[in-house]
Amino acid sequence: MTISTFLLALIAIFVAAKLFGEIAERVGAPAVLGELIGGVVVGVSGLRLVDPHAETIHLLAQLGIVLLLFLIGLNTELSKLVAVWPAALIVAVAGVVLTFMGGWAVAHALHYPNIVALFLGGALTATSVGITARVLCDTGHLHDREAQIILGAAVVDDIIGVILLTLIGSVAGGGALDAIAIARTAAIAFGFVFFAIVFGSFLAPHLVRAIERIGMARGLFFASIIFALTLAWIAQRAGTAIIIGSFAAGLVLARTEKAEEIERQVHDVVHFFVPIFFVAVGAAIDVKSLNLVGVLLAAIAVVGKVAAGHLAPGRGLRRMVVGVGMIPRGEVSLIFAQIGFASGLLSAGLFSAIAVMVMITALITPLALRMLLPKGPALEREADLMMDAPMEDEPREAAR
Amino acid sequence: MTISTFLLALIAIFVAAKLFGEIAERVGAPAVLGELIGGVVVGVSGLRLVDPHAETIHLLAQLGIVLLLFLIGLNTELSKLVAVWPAALIVAVAGVVLTFMGGWAVAHALHYPNIVALFLGGALTATSVGITARVLCDTGHLHDREAQIILGAAVVDDIIGVILLTLIGSVAGGGALDAIAIARTAAIAFGFVFFAIVFGSFLAPHLVRAIERIGMARGLFFASIIFALTLAWIAQRAGTAIIIGSFAAGLVLARTEKAEEIERQVHDVVHFFVPIFFVAVGAAIDVKSLNLVGVLLAAIAVVGKVAAGHLAPGRGLRRMVVGVGMIPRGEVSLIFAQIGFASGLLSAGLFSAIAVMVMITALITPLALRMLLPKGPALEREADLMMDAPMEDEPREAAR
Numbered sequence: 001m002t003i004s005t006f007l008l009a010l011i012a013i014f015v016a017a018k019l020f021g022e023i024a025e026r027v028g029a030p031a032v033l034g035e036l037i038g039g040v041v042v043g044v045s046g047l048r049l050v051d052p053h054a055e056t057i058h059l060l061a062q063l064g065i066v067l068l069l070f071l072i073g074l075n076t077e078l079s080k081l082v083a084v085w086p087a088a089l090i091v092a093v094a095g096v097v098l099t100f101m102g103g104w105a106v107a108h109a110l111h112y113p114n115i116v117a118l119f120l121g122g123a124l125t126a127t128s129v130g131i132t133a134r135v136l137c138d139t140g141h142l143h144d145r146e147a148q149i150i151l152g153a154a155v156v157d158d159i160i161g162v163i164l165l166t167l168i169g170s171v172a173g174g175g176a177l178d179a180i181a182i183a184r185t186a187a188i189a190f191g192f193v194f195f196a197i198v199f200g201s202f203l204a205p206h207l208v209r210a211i212e213r214i215g216m217a218r219g220l221f222f223a224s225i226i227f228a229l230t231l232a233w234i235a236q237r238a239g240t241a242i243i244i245g246s247f248a249a250g251l252v253l254a255r256t257e258k259a260e261e262i263e264r265q266v267h268d269v270v271h272f273f274v275p276i277f278f279v280a281v282g283a284a285i286d287v288k289s290l291n292l293v294g295v296l297l298a299a300i301a302v303v304g305k306v307a308a309g310h311l312a313p314g315r316g317l318r319r320m321v322v323g324v325g326m327i328p329r330g331e332v333s334l335i336f337a338q339i340g341f342a343s344g345l346l347s348a349g350l351f352s353a354i355a356v357m358v359m360i361t362a363l364i365t366p367l368a369l370r371m372l373l374p375k376g377p378a379l380e381r382e383a384d385l386m387m388d389a390p391m392e393d394e395p396r397e398a399a400r
Numbered sequence: 401m402t403i404s405t406f407l408l409a410l411i412a413i414f415v416a417a418k419l420f421g422e423i424a425e426r427v428g429a430p431a432v433l434g435e436l437i438g439g440v441v442v443g444v445s446g447l448r449l450v451d452p453h454a455e456t457i458h459l460l461a462q463l464g465i466v467l468l469l470f471l472i473g474l475n476t477e478l479s480k481l482v483a484v485w486p487a488a489l490i491v492a493v494a495g496v497v498l499t500f501m502g503g504w505a506v507a508h509a510l511h512y513p514n515i516v517a518l519f520l521g522g523a524l525t526a527t528s529v530g531i532t533a534r535v536l537c538d539t540g541h542l543h544d545r546e547a548q549i550i551l552g553a554a555v556v557d558d559i560i561g562v563i564l565l566t567l568i569g570s571v572a573g574g575g576a577l578d579a580i581a582i583a584r585t586a587a588i589a590f591g592f593v594f595f596a597i598v599f600g601s602f603l604a605p606h607l608v609r610a611i612e613r614i615g616m617a618r619g620l621f622f623a624s625i626i627f628a629l630t631l632a633w634i635a636q637r638a639g640t641a642i643i644i645g646s647f648a649a650g651l652v653l654a655r656t657e658k659a660e661e662i663e664r665q666v667h668d669v670v671h672f673f674v675p676i677f678f679v680a681v682g683a684a685i686d687v688k689s690l691n692l693v694g695v696l697l698a699a700i701a702v703v704g705k706v707a708a709g710h711l712a713p714g715r716g717l718r719r720m721v722v723g724v725g726m727i728p729r730g731e732v733s734l735i736f737a738q739i740g741f742a743s744g745l746l747s748a749g750l751f752s753a754i755a756v757m758v759m760i761t762a763l764i765t766p767l768a769l770r771m772l773l774p775k776g777p778a779l780e781r782e783a784d785l786m787m788d789a790p791m792e793d794e795p796r797e798a799a800r
Contacts, residue, residue, distance in 0.1 A: 001455055001459065003459060003462050003636060003642060004633060004636045004637065006459045006462075006463075007466075007629050007632055007633040007636065007642070008633055010463075010629055011626055011629050011630055011633060014622050014625060014626050014629075015626060017622075018616060018617075018618075018619065018622050018623075018626075021617065022614070022616050022617070025617070031617065055401055055455055055456055056455055056456040056459050056460075059401065059403060059406045059456050060456075062403050062406075063406075063410075066407075214422070216418060216422050217418075217421065217422070217425070217431065218418075218671060219418065221668070222414050222417075222418050223418075225414060225672075226411055226414050226415060226418075229407050229410055229411050229414075230411055232407055233404060233407040233408055233411060236403060236404045236407065237404065242403060242407070265668065267668075268621070268665065268667075268668040268669055269668055269669055269672045271618060272625075272669045272672075
């Protein structure tokens with residue numbers, strides 16, 4: 001990628017994000033849906049100005065979602081998240097089981113061999129929380145109990161997804177099911193989250209105070225970014241999802257005395273990178289690949305997660321919101337598709353079908369969530385987090 | 401580059417920039433010198449955590465310098481720049497002629513053939529304004545007359561550098577000197593600057609007002625970034641330097657009623673990317689390549705530009721500041737080295753010598769400038785632009 005292609009891609013990303021995001025808002029749809037559609041327009045199905053598979057665009061998109069989850073972590077109270085853990089666990093496990101079984105059953109009904117059925121089932125399991133998180137931010141519902149359950153379930157979901165990948169990947173590679181390897185993957189993934197939060201909670205206040213004592217130039221800003229990237233990196237090295245790392249970093253820093261100051265400082269940078277992620281997701285959508293199996297998979301993906309949402313315990317809980325919030329699939333599903341395709345187990349048609357399923361869930365979730373969650377009066381800190389608040393009309397001091 | 405390598409590189413960049421920047425400040429050296437040395441520590445000569453030649457790091461570094469020049473343009477008054485144009489032109493042309501002749505003479509003294517002499521001369525000509533601009537910002541001297549001359553001369557210099565590249569590149573390719581091609585390159589380069597400023601000045605106020613009327617989310621922020629990237633892209637396509645494009649964008653937006661608002665909004669994002677550039681420059685320095693010819697070239701590079709600075713007309717002008725400010729060499733010199741090396745005209749030793757020259761000029765300029773320019777009481781808008789102002793102690797409102 002030359003500097004010229006890179007500049008043009010960035011221009012296309014920002015123009016598409018703002019133009020289609022604004023149009024979406026005006027017709028009452030969420031801005032993120034506009035950004036996804038804008039991505040389709042400038043991506044592989046449209047003008048081809050943005051190549052989502054180009055290394056640099058892919059890495060910047062990843063950085064965007066890492067930073068978005070960091071900002072969401074900064075806005076999440078750990079105690080509230082811990083309070084809903086039984087519901088989150090039930091929703092996550094039920095969602096994985098139901099969608100896996102659904103995918104497996106469809107594959108068998110279509111007379112595919114068992115190994116293909118495992119892949120299709122696996123590809124349906126893991127929720128990609130970015131789109132939901134973004135809509136919850138934009139509509140000012142991030143502090144709702146349903147949002148906490150979705151975030152908690154998404155963390156568990158990601159961990160289960162990684163375990164399934166290890167499992168099915170080893171089967172695809174001709175290996176046997178190695179119970180010890182699976183247990184180790186699971187222990188590391190859950191251990192990381194536990195360790196990051198416990199150790200981080202101990203470390204973060206000291207870090208924040210040390211930075212303040214040194215009085216370093218832009219110290220708090222860079223220390224926070226470095227902290228988020230470091231936990232993301234450790235998460236990746238530990239074999240779990242990078243966004244769990246940055247989300248944990250946000251959770252931990254949210255408990256320090258400088259939480260609001262940090263949020264205010266990282267805000268602009270996060271919102272520079274966030275549209276890159278959503279436009280890149282849209283840009284990867286190949287509308288020509290639309291096929292019936294994909295639509296069928298999408299239907300199972302939706303029904304499985306919505307059903308799982310309805311299993312969440314809790315009085316007065318809007319279970320439909322929880323279920324719909326868990327619908328989007330993303331990276332993990334596509335990794336399943338890629339491994340299956342690369343190992344020759346999945347046909348090009350089934351590979352496309354999984355991509356179509358990802359695409360449909362990405363596009364319907366914002367619309368469905370917006371219908372369920374009217375844009376209410378946002379809380380002060382949420383207003384600051386909101387992506388569609390014109391900066392000019394909302395001076396930063398209001399959010400302090 | 402995997403996401404894991406990318407995250408680690410970003411962590412290394414920010415840690416190195418802040419740690420060594422802070423140390424540099426404490427011992428009275430400019431922060432940017434610390435960032436360059438931090439780059440050496442994490443780069444190819446040190447820990448090898450940051451590969452400056454990796455596509456993504458290279459592109460983000462380029463984006464950093466593009467955005468820095470945009471911010472500097474936003475802080476530059478076009479009328480002040482135009483007022484010093486004769487001095488800027490003299491300094492630029494004299495600097496190019498003196499350093500070219502110096503490099504050419506050294507090559508002949510060392511018995512190299514004439515074509516090699518042309519390359520060495522060419523590699524010494526073009527100033528890379530980033531380091532100087534950064535020191536001028538940090539010390540609050542960006543509005544000084546000397547700073548205006550340096551900025552103006554750097555623009556002219558870059559244009560001449562591109563013309564020389566076309567010229568010598570065509571000779572290296574075995575072609576004849578094509579006067580028409582050279583005239584066209586020159587016309588396009590100068591034409592771009594003229595067109596960007598005249599047309600941009602006409603367009604920008606309408607753009608700013610339209611954005612405000614639409615009331616789009618973060619509209620002014622993204623419109624400004626898009627404007628800067630677009631002019632950078634056009635500059636690149638027109639065959640001139642990308643930083644001239646973003647600098648012109650800044651100059652033009654500085655004349656709109658929203659200049660300070662724009663600066664305030666893009667500030668944090670710019671300062672996220674800027675350290676990537678300076679650490680990447682340091683990371684590319686290979687200390688093992690140090691050789692005597694390189695030191696000799698660096699001496700000529702310094703003497704030629706300092707002498708050119710002393711030719712600037714104007715009463716009470718600190719000509720030494722102008723000359724020293726023109727010392728740093730960068731991208732254009734390395735492109736000369738690469739073309740020469742790739743075409744087999746330059747030996748590995750001479751290629752290294754040019755790299756050493758770039759490295760020495762990069763390291764001595766901040767130190768020399770800091771000795772010449774004591775850190776004075778900064779103006780309000782400059783204080784906001786300064787990189788080493790702790791954000792915590794300086795609420796944004798102060799700069800409005």
